[in-house]
Amino acid sequence: MSDIITVRDMCLWYGNHQALSNIHIQIPEKSITALIGPSGCGKSTFLKSLNRMNDLVPDVRITGDIRYKGIDILGASVDVNELRREIGMVFQKPNPFPMSIYDNVAYGPRTHGIRNRAKLDQIVEQSLRDAAIWDEVKDRLQKNALGLSGGQQQRLCIARALAVKPAVLLMDEPTSALDPIATSKIEDLCTQLKDTYTIVMVTHNMQQAVRISDWTAFFLLGELIECGDTETMFSTPKDQRTEDYITGRFG
Amino acid sequence: MKKFSKKNCFEGMVQGIFLLLGLVTVGCVLLVTIYLVIAGIPAIRKIGFIEFLFGRTWESTSAEPSYGILPFILTSIYGTAGAVAIGVPIGFLTAVCLAKTAPKGVRKIVESAVSLLAGIPSVVYGLTGMLVLVPGIRRLFHVPDGASLLAAVIVLAVMILPSIIKVSVTALDAVPKEYEDASLALGATPIETYFRVSVPAARSGIAAAVVLGIGRAVGEAMAVMMVSGNVANMPGLIQSVRFLTTAVASEMSYASGLQRQALFSIALVLFLFIMLINASMNFFLKGRKEE
Numbered sequence: 001m002s003d004i005i006t007v008r009d010m011c012l013w014y015g016n017h018q019a020l021s022n023i024h025i026q027i028p029e030k031s032i033t034a035l036i037g038p039s040g041c042g043k044s045t046f047l048k049s050l051n052r053m054n055d056l057v058p059d060v061r062i063t064g065d066i067r068y069k070g071i072d073i074l075g076a077s078v079d080v081n082e083l084r085r086e087i088g089m090v091f092q093k094p095n096p097f098p099m100s101i102y103d104n105v106a107y108g109p110r111t112h113g114i115r116n117r118a119k120l121d122q123i124v125e126q127s128l129r130d131a132a133i134w135d136e137v138k139d140r141l142q143k144n145a146l147g148l149s150g151g152q153q154q155r156l157c158i159a160r161a162l163a164v165k166p167a168v169l170l171m172d173e174p175t176s177a178l179d180p181i182a183t184s185k186i187e188d189l190c191t192q193l194k195d196t197y198t199i200v201m202v203t204h205n206m207q208q209a210v211r212i213s214d215w216t217a218f219f220l221l222g223e224l225i226e227c228g229d230t231e232t233m234f235s236t237p238k239d240q241r242t243e244d245y246i247t248g249r250f251g
Numbered sequence: 252m253k254k255f256s257k258k259n260c261f262e263g264m265v266q267g268i269f270l271l272l273g274l275v276t277v278g279c280v281l282l283v284t285i286y287l288v289i290a291g292i293p294a295i296r297k298i299g300f301i302e303f304l305f306g307r308t309w310e311s312t313s314a315e316p317s318y319g320i321l322p323f324i325l326t327s328i329y330g331t332a333g334a335v336a337i338g339v340p341i342g343f344l345t346a347v348c349l350a351k352t353a354p355k356g357v358r359k360i361v362e363s364a365v366s367l368l369a370g371i372p373s374v375v376y377g378l379t380g381m382l383v384l385v386p387g388i389r390r391l392f393h394v395p396d397g398a399s400l401l402a403a404v405i406v407l408a409v410m411i412l413p414s415i416i417k418v419s420v421t422a423l424d425a426v427p428k429e430y431e432d433a434s435l436a437l438g439a440t441p442i443e444t445y446f447r448v449s450v451p452a453a454r455s456g457i458a459a460a461v462v463l464g465i466g467r468a469v470g471e472a473m474a475v476m477m478v479s480g481n482v483a484n485m486p487g488l489i490q491s492v493r494f495l496t497t498a499v500a501s502e503m504s505y506a507s508g509l510q511r512q513a514l515f516s517i518a519l520v521l522f523l524f525i526m527l528i529n530a531s532m533n534f535f536l537k538g539r540k541e542e
Binding site: 107112 | 427429430432433434435436437438439440443447448451452
């Protein structure tokens with residue numbers, strides 16, 4: 001399996017505060033990589049660096065090397081909008097636009113120039129099917145998306161992200177605002193999606209990391225302490241700090 | 252125990268006073284409404300409803316007076332529409348710029364300028380229009396008098412800018428950042444995001460801003476009186492005209508009898524216009540709450 005994203009020597013500062021130091025990690029293609037660690041350890045910051053959403057934060061500075069399919073995404077010549085089309089994102093709080101379900105999913109394709117109605121219909125249906133929500137919304141595509149339940153909204157957001165046909169999906173604690181049933185639906189969905197997409201997911205829930213991820217990376221205080229395949233890491237962690245965290249001694 | 256009930260008594264009294272003061276406002280509105288209706292109806296009856304509203308000539312001081320206020324109504328409508336046509340695009344785009352794209356320093360400066368613009372007395376607007384716009388229009392169009400509907404439209408357009416900008420900026424600021432993040436994360440550019448996500452999400456607030464601007468334009472008297480020429484013509488762009496507001500203001504000091512009553516009727520018509528505008532604003536604001 002090849003690595004779709006490789007990060008070397010990456011450091012990140014918010015103003016004078018260093019939030020990440022010397023991160024080295026490879027993200028393998030078509031798999032789920034879980035980023036775990038206590039709050040404030042920099043895992044969300046790291047995630048947002050992968051599609052340059054950190055650009056929106058004032059005073060951010062990144063050094064080092066982040067390559068997506070071999071291209072240095074920190075380079076000045078990179079088209080950030082094109083990068084974000086390739087590397088989609090699902091947020092912690094479901095954030096559908098205050099418009100119809102159809103328009104939510106069609107937003108991305110329309111942005112990228114698809115106007116043909118039949119083509120849009122087809123993309124919307126396929127994306128909603130891929131996000132396992134088609135059967136629940138197919139009769140009310142023109143209804144406002146804000147009328148959906150939290151779990152449905154989050155799956156709609158996944159469908160919206162899928163509609164621009166990304167290669168990678170970044171998920172920032174996608175289930176932390178959801179109830180257990182909605183959470184398990186999203187988890188099932190993720191394991192289906194990894195056949196086609198690479199998923200990088202920040203999670204606070206260690207059981208979730210064990211349940212669905214292939215690879216796990218443990219962050220602590222801005223450093224990447226340990227990463228490796230999930231089973232090994234949770235059964236025989238190499239670092240004492242990892243063991244302390246996954247056994248619940250802190251965090 | 253006694254002390255406690257004393258306290259309660261005091262509470263009750265204070266609440267009573269507040270209620271009373273609140274009722275003063277309601278009372279004023281009721282008083283004005285009732286007075287306008289009572290004072291405005293008789294002239295309409297005497298002149299005739301159709302004759303009054305749709306009569307094309309206003310000759311209140313001639314030997315055989317004629318009281319048709321269609322010129323005033325149309326002037327008010329055209330003037331407001333023109334002001335909105337100019338002021339809304341400028342105000343709206345300024346608001347988008349301030350709320351979304353402008354650097355903090357620029358926003359601060361422009362916002363204080365907008366506040367200042369809102370605080371300028373209307374007589375100063377009128378004066379500036381008189382000294383700058385009116386001669387400018389006279390020269391540009393080679394007309395004997397530059398005091399015209401066009402001058403009033405321009406003055407009104409500037410006057411409604413502050414309310415449009417302020418209310419729109421507030422609405423745009425209130426758009427949750429999550430919406431914009433979602434759009435950017437899909438690969439949309441910032442400008443696409445502002446116009447396809449932020450503006451639609453703020454549309455009821457922006458609509459309320461426009462209605463507020465309309466209300467301000469319809470109700471303005473002093474500034475338009477100074478630049479519009481104040482002649483009861485049917486409206487034309489570089490024609491001297493008279494608005495509903497100025498019609499009342501300019502004749503009230505010397506009017507008597509039916510003429511005076513007719514002025515009250517004009518005020519009643521103006522009042523109904525404003526009520527309509529307020530109602531539509533409430534409608535838009537209610538829409539915002541539901542979203």
